[in-house]
Ligand SMILES: Nc1ncnc2c1ncn2[C@@H]1O[C@H](COP(=O)(O)OP(=O)(O)OP(=O)(O)O)[C@@H](O)[C@H]1O
Ligand SMILES: C[C@H](N)[C@H](N)CCCCCC(=O)O
């Protein structure tokens with residue numbers, strides 16, 4: 638199994654997911670809280686539906702303003718950046734994001750939009766952005782049936798691009814058999830399981846952050 642040294646050494650990661658809505662933002666809040674990290678969601682779509690992952694993480698992780706980086710682009714439509722940008726007459730690129738990359742050192746959690754092959758434009762995907770940033774990757778995934786396939790596909794795509802997978806975080810009902818299958822078949826540690834939360838609150842995020850640190854894999 639690949640040890641998650643990257644997490645303990647730098648505490649700078651890119652949080653991707655097996656899909657949209659799988660818990661990347663919750664996972665990002667837990668990591669930011671555990672590491673007192675900065676947070677950056679460079680490409681936000683779905684603003685018309687109220688999607689504001691930056692505000693959500695700032696609240697859930699209790700981040701002071703200096704640890705919150707503004708998105709590079711915010712688009713209204715709840716779709717992939719390629720389409721959401723086009724609907725506003727724009728084209729966004731990896732270069733646009735890199736030009737705004739925060740320069741400060743120290744722990745940093747970067748959240749993608751959707752999963753790894755989500756288009757940013759007609760030629761570039763979220764995986765291209767991940768490769769350009771070069772950070773170790775944390776994969777957020779559902780805990781439930783179907784997650785083995787989605788998670789192994791995502792691990793493969795990330796590794797084929799030369800990036801390291803620092804760990805997987807499962808969100809949802811505890812499913813030890815899925816955790817075991819992912820760890821064995823992908824040779825990747827599941828560094829945390831977040832059970833179904835009655836309420837997604839700063840206190841619940843603090844508890845999950847403590848569990849992550851106690852587990853030691855990302856301490
Ligand atoms: N373990 C959990 N318990 C309760 N609610 C959860 C849990 N995991 C995720 N959720 C909820 O599910 C919804 C989707 O999760 P989240 O916003 O973190 O997904 P995402 O992968 O960041 O999506 P996007 O692609 O839009 O960024 C949110 O309302 C979140 O609070
Ligand atoms: C709007 C949503 N919450 C995300 N911000 C964008 C998800 C794009 C997913 C595209 C896809 O994989 O079909």
Ligand SMILES: [Mg+2]
Nearest residue numbers: 661662690748
């Ligand atoms: Mg999110």
